[in-house]
Amino acid sequence: xxxxxxxxxxxxxxxxxxxxxxxxxxxxxxxxxxxxxxxxxxxxxxxxxxxxxxxxxxxxxxxxxxxxxxxxxxxxxxxxxxxxxxxxxxxxxxxxxxxxxxxxxxxxxxxxxxxxxxxxxxxxxxxxxxxxxxxxxxxxxxxxxxxxxxxxxxxxxxxxxxxxxxxxxxxxxxxxxxxxxxxxxxxxxxxxxxxxxxxxxxxxxxxxxxxxxxxxxxxxxxxxxxxxxxxxxxxxxxxxxxxxxxxxxxxxxxxxxxxxxxxxxxxxxxxxxxxxxxxxxxxxxxxxxxxxxxxxxxxxxxxxxxxxxxxxxxxxxxxxxxxxxxxxxxxxxxxx
Numbered sequence: 001x002x003x004x005x006x007x008x009x010x011x012x013x014x015x016x017x018x019x020x021x022x023x024x025x026x027x028x029x030x031x032x033x034x035x036x037x038x039x040x041x042x043x044x045x046x047x048x049x050x051x052x053x054x055x056x057x058x059x060x061x062x063x064x065x066x067x068x069x070x071x072x073x074x075x076x077x078x079x080x081x082x083x084x085x086x087x088x089x090x091x092x093x094x095x096x097x098x099x100x101x102x103x104x105x106x107x108x109x110x111x112x113x114x115x116x117x118x119x120x121x122x123x124x125x126x127x128x129x130x131x132x133x134x135x136x137x138x139x140x141x142x143x144x145x146x147x148x149x150x151x152x153x154x155x156x157x158x159x160x161x162x163x164x165x166x167x168x169x170x171x172x173x174x175x176x177x178x179x180x181x182x183x184x185x186x187x188x189x190x191x192x193x194x195x196x197x198x199x200x201x202x203x204x205x206x207x208x209x210x211x212x213x214x215x216x217x218x219x220x221x222x223x224x225x226x227x228x229x230x231x232x233x234x235x236x237x238x239x240x241x242x243x244x245x246x247x248x249x250x251x252x253x254x255x256x257x258x259x260x261x262x263x264x265x266x267x268x269x270x271x272x273x274x275x276x277x278x279x280x281x282x283x284x285x286x287x288x289x290x291x292x293x294x295x296x297x298x299x300x301x302x303x304x305x306x307x308x309x310x311x312x313x314x315x316x317x318x319x320x321x322x323x324x325x326x327x328x329x330x331x332x333x334x335x336x
Contacts, residue, residue, distance in 0.1 A: 013235030019045030037113030090173030104173035
């Protein structure tokens, strides 16, 4: 199969930082291609001020690195083992030394090996197969509403608008030895499209809408339409999509890669797991640790300036009262 794809992530309209992370690798070495295929990953961090974005980036890059460096197992076994291991590492890191109260991520990963599609997921990030203008969700949401839908207690439309739609029941880092769902035996056909996405997109888009958005355009154009649609609908969360097109003949499209990757990515470490939000200003680690964020930091900074001006006025501009012993009276609580 020939492949064209685009990977996009967007902060959305309501959040001030992006906890999603997308990554991918298409080997140029024929030996790596034949034994491992092409790997695409979307991860959605959980934790807000507890650095969910570090969890998503670390998990995605760790799985990507280990998948190609330890190829003795089958792709299915590798994905299951490596995703579970990454979850345990996040869980251990978050608990040791009481670094963070909450730190976790969802993940959906897709391997395309020849004409076979292999999927793995934990959480509510999804994979869809779009064929003959029909979109079908292949993964199962590990969420409160996802389980309700599977049990016939809620429709897909009701789940999309439910107040409990963000309550996930499985995550990497949220528990030890998390169960990873594997879906294999999926044969790809000419013209198929595979969509990986975070819930920042899927919460707005029905299967019919997904098929409609994917009907025309290059992989890049389709991915950009999906990001724009989610933002038009409110953009209440970070939005990430990877759109892969497959064909039996070469596609006259640019493959969306971060430059020509000639080697397997380097092994990630926690100290280098800060996410890159493009043109957005990055929040400092202290902002995250104290949970104040950029907007609140600005408010506190402004309040600090006003308070300093008040103190200056009281101390230097207003007449000081004299005590019997002579020295000026101090402000309450100030150092004499």
